[in-house]
Amino acid sequence: xxxxxxxxxxxxxxxxxxxxxxxxxxxxxxxxxxxxxxxxxxxxxxxxxxxxxxxxxxxxxxxxxxxxxxxxxxxxxxxxxxxxxxxxxxxxxxxxxxxxxxxxxxxxx
Amino acid sequence: xxxxxxxxxxxxxxxxxxxxxxxxxxxxxxxxxxxxxxxxxxxxxxxxxxxxxxxxxxxxxxxxxxxxxxxxxxxxxxxxxxxxxxxxxxxxxxxxxxxxxxxxxxxxxxxxxxxxxxxxxxxxxxxxxxxxxxxxxxxxxxxxxxxxxxxxxxxxxxxxxxxxxxxxxxxxxxxxxxxxxxxxxxxxxxxxxxxxxxxxxxxxxxxxxxxxxxxxxxxxxxxxxxxxxxxxxxxxxxxxxxxxxxxxxxxxxxxxxxxxxxxxxxxxxxxxxxxxxxxxxxxxxxxxxxxxxxxxxxxxxxxxxxxxxxxxxxxxxxxxxxxxxxxxxxxxxxxxxxxxxxxxxxxxxxxxxxxxxxxxxxxxxxxxxxxxxxxxxxxxxxxxxxxxxxxxxxxxxxxxxxxxxxxxxxxxxxxxxxxxxxxxxxxxxxxxxxxxxxxxxxxxxxxxxxxxxxxxxxxxxxxxxxxxxxxxxxxxxxxxxxxxxxxxxxxxxxxxxxxxxxx
Numbered sequence: 081x082x083x084x085x086x087x088x089x090x091x092x093x094x095x096x097x098x099x100x101x102x103x104x105x106x107x108x109x110x111x112x113x114x115x116x117x118x119x120x121x122x123x124x125x126x127x128x129x130x131x132x133x134x135x136x137x138x139x140x141x142x143x144x145x146x147x148x149x150x151x152x153x154x155x156x157x158x159x160x161x162x163x164x165x166x167x168x169x170x171x172x173x174x175x176x177x178x179x180x181x182x183x184x185x186x187x188x189x
Numbered sequence: 190x191x192x193x194x195x196x197x198x199x200x201x202x203x204x205x206x207x208x209x210x211x212x213x214x215x216x217x218x219x220x221x222x223x224x225x226x227x228x229x230x231x232x233x234x235x236x237x238x239x240x241x242x243x244x245x246x247x248x249x250x251x252x253x254x255x256x257x258x259x260x261x262x263x264x265x266x267x268x269x270x271x272x273x274x275x276x277x278x279x280x281x282x283x284x285x286x287x288x289x290x291x292x293x294x295x296x297x298x299x300x301x302x303x304x305x306x307x308x309x310x311x312x313x314x315x316x317x318x319x320x321x322x323x324x325x326x327x328x329x330x331x332x333x334x335x336x337x338x339x340x341x342x343x344x345x346x347x348x349x350x351x352x353x354x355x356x357x358x359x360x361x362x363x364x365x366x367x368x369x370x371x372x373x374x375x376x377x378x379x380x381x382x383x384x385x386x387x388x389x390x391x392x393x394x395x396x397x398x399x400x401x402x403x404x405x406x407x408x409x410x411x412x413x414x415x416x417x418x419x420x421x422x423x424x425x426x427x428x429x430x431x432x433x434x435x436x437x438x439x440x441x442x443x444x445x446x447x448x449x450x451x452x453x454x455x456x457x458x459x460x461x462x463x464x465x466x467x468x469x470x471x472x473x474x475x476x477x478x479x480x481x482x483x484x485x486x487x488x489x490x491x492x493x494x495x496x497x498x499x500x501x502x503x504x505x506x507x508x509x510x511x512x513x514x515x516x517x518x519x520x521x522x523x524x525x526x527x528x529x530x531x532x533x534x535x536x537x538x539x540x541x542x543x544x545x546x547x548x549x550x551x552x553x554x555x556x557x558x559x560x561x562x563x564x565x566x567x568x569x570x571x572x573x574x575x576x577x578x579x580x581x582x583x584x585x586x587x588x589x590x591x592x593x594x595x596x597x598x599x600x601x602x603x604x605x606x607x608x609x610x611x612x613x614x615x616x617x618x619x620x621x622x623x624x625x626x627x628x629x630x631x632x633x634x635x636x637x638x639x640x641x642x643x644x645x646x647x648x649x650x651x652x653x654x655x656x657x658x659x660x661x662x663x664x665x666x667x668x669x670x671x672x673x674x675x676x677x678x679x680x681x682x683x684x685x686x687x688x689x690x691x692x
Contacts, residue, residue: 115225122228122280123198129284130197133255133291166438167551175550 192298200384201254202227204301205234208253211303211391212237212246232280239271239279245391245417247271249303251287252389256301257294257351261411263287295349299385304342308688309390309418310335311353311409313345314399316360321367322516322547323602324425326495327460328398329367334675336365339688344388350404352387368495368578390418394686397422397450406446413453419686420450423678424457424485426599427467428520435520435596437551452478457485458682461621464599488681491669492605492625495578508569509540509650512588512612514581514603515595517548517556517572522594522636527559527570529643534568538650540589541569545581585610589656590649594636598622604631608666613659615645629662 098106163172205227210216212234222230231254238246247268251259259267263286270286271279291297314320315328335341344353345360362370395418401409413420429436429444451457451468452475459465465487472483511530515521523544530542548556556572563570573580585591591607592615601622607614608630616622618633626633632649634641649656679688 119225119229122232123226124228125281126201126228126231126284127194127198129288130201130291130297131194133288133294134192134197134297136292137294137297163551171551171554174554178550178554 192296197297198227200256200298200300202230204253204256204299205230207301207303208249208389208391209234211249211305212241214241228280231283235271235279235283236276239274239276242268242272243417244268244415248411248415248417249389249391250283251290252352252387253301254283254287255291255294256297256299256385256387257290258353258389258408259287259290259411259415260407261414263290264411264415293351295347295351296385299352299387301387301389304388304390304393306392306687307390308339308341308394308396308683309353309388310341310343310396310398311345311401312343312356312364312399313405314402315364316343316345316356317363319363319372323600324399326602327423327425327490329364330495330671331398331675331678333365333367334672335679336361339679342388342390346402346405347385347387350402350408353389354385354387391416393418394683394688395420396683397454400425400444400447401450403443403446406443406449410449410453413450413455419456420454421456421458421682421686422451422454423682424451424459424464424468424599426460426464426597427471428597428599431467432520432597436518437549451483452480454483456682456686457483458488458678459485460488460490460600461624462487462489463621463624467599486681488674488678489624490600490602490605491671491674492608492628492666493668493670493674494582494606494609509589510584510587511540511542511646511650512545512584512591512607513542513593514545514584514591514606515593516546517544518552520596521546522596523556524559525594525636525639525642526592527563528639529646530570531563531568532643533647533650536647538647540650542571543584543588544570544572545574545576545584547574581606582610585612588612590615590659592616592642592646593622594634594642595622596636601625608663611660611663613649613656613663615642615649628666630659630666632659 160172160176163175206219206223209219209222209230213219213222214237218233222233234250234253238250244264248259248264251257251264251267267283267286270282274282310332312328312332315325315332318325321329332343336343343356343361343364345356346352347354356364359373363372390412395412397409397420409420412418427444429440430448433441448471451471457465457468457472459468465485468483468485472485475482513523513526515523517523526542526544530540533540544560547553560570560572573584585607588607590613591603593601593603593607594615594617595601596617598617598621601616604614604616604622604625608625608628614626614631615634616626616631617636618626622631623633625631632645634645636642649659
């Protein structure tokens with residue numbers, strides 16, 4: 081029985097045989113295309129990460145918010161409480177009064 | 190401020206390009222990586238660090254990606270993430286590890302400049318504050334001499350202390366032209382800041398001539414430990430720890446945080462032998478933590494005046510003036526001076542006392558009341574606060590002698606300034622003030638024994654021969670100027686860390 085070698089079918093259209101150089105070029109092109117795709121995906125991932133981090137970072141600006149500013153007196157009261165424990169009522173009161181007087185003077189009221 | 194993804198990507202790409210030459214083993218790869226975009230560039234930098242395993246590069250890439258200097262734990266977790274990552278996922282793992290740093294940043298829309306093998310000097314406090322006591326005097330006197338003459342980059346910090354930045358013109362003037370610049374009116378419109386620009390020292394010398402603000406200590410400790418920069422600092426004293434009873438508790442807390450920078454720094458230049466000993470003591474204690482000792486060298490401050498009006502006129506009043514200069518706080522022992530003065534006034538001696546210096550209201554409130562009580566009794570005592578150098582020097586010129594009975598000092602600038610003005614000084618007989626006194630012109634007392642203060646004051650008030658003798662001793666002292674100090678500090682602190690020597 082005669083052996084049938086691939087490509088012996090006379091009815092089938094014979095695909096053009098690529099040379100090694102052509103196949104290498106094709107592979108390189110494919111590799112470059114895939115690399116571009118990977119690079120583009122990395123870019124997109126990094127951009128997304130930057131955007132999310134940027135939105136999250138808004139808390140850094142907390143001290144400029146209205147709520148931070150309107151709670152300032154509470155923080156000052158806490159400071160006074162601590163100072164009363166540290167140096168006593170009399171000295172704390174003296175410093176508080178003198179500080180308020182200085183502020184009033186400097187604000188021209 | 191709301192930013193578009195394009196703006197964020199553009200500035201992140203520029204930052205990565207800026208740090209890349211210091212991470213890539215073969216910088217020739219950079220143009221190709223740039224052409225492929227920020228994702229590819231970041232991946233390549235991550236791969237390099239996975240091979241080099243260099244902490245300084247982890248630190249640098251973290252800054253490049255986020256525009257923020259990482260804290261010690263953030264460097265460690267980024268490094269661990271890189272080393273544990275499966276090759277292909279290292280990119281994602283690094284983004285995850287640095288997300289906390291990125292969200293803590295002030296803005297991701299910043300540009301970046303790497304100072305490579307340069308000298309970066311952190312003068313944030315002097316640049317942004319108008320206080321001008323001991324440390325600020327040293328910084329301004331020294332920087333005014335280095336600026337323009339040496340290749341240095343003066344930096345401050347971003348508003349929330351996340352990154353270093355260059356100083357603007359006004360801030361530079363506050364540091365380098367203290368006695369000649371004019372502070373603009375606070376109501377004058379300020380220039381609108383554009384996109385923030387940060388300075389990143391790499392393989393450089395970072396000098397810390399100030400004691401940094403508490404919020405900067407951790408980030409500077411990280412820089413000292415991980416960034417590969419050589420960190421050198423001026424060591425003023427360890428008073429908040431070794432004489433903690435004399436300072437407010439917050440000062441001690443602040444100083445302890447500062448020690449976290451000192452322990453990872455590379456060289457300390459003490460302002461006196463006593464201050465150098467304090468830092469060497471801490472340095473020896475580091476052995477218990479498995480850390481190398483931090484070398485400390487002595488570069489003593491000069492006996493010199495500030496640069497302003499050197500010719501001060503005496504007011505020529507007939508009643509002798511005793512001058513007591515220095516911030517008003519328990520450690521400086523001004524109450525002992527008040528006590529001694531009152532005893533001597535009661536003895537019938539006629540003299541005036543002037544205190545010059547500011548202080549925390551927690552002390553000055555009571556101190557001012559004691560001054561008021563003495564004034565009511567008819568004694569001639571006054572307090573001057575917020576005076577400029579001209580008034581200070583005029584007071585020295587007017588004084589018969591000055592007194593500085595501090596309980597603990599890193600140096601004692603008022604002693605040095607008094608001697609530089611030719612005015613005898615009564616001061617503490619140990620530590621740095623005793624070091625200064627070695628050259629003559631001083632009467633040493635025990636600041637804890639008030640009667641020795643009384644005796645010294647009485648002697649200098651009644652004995653003009655003694656005063657003349659002390660003035661002769663002062664005249665014979667060898668002179669050492671701020672110019673000398675600035676040169677010696679450069680040679681003693683900056684050159685050993687890698688900067689060029691004096692030409």
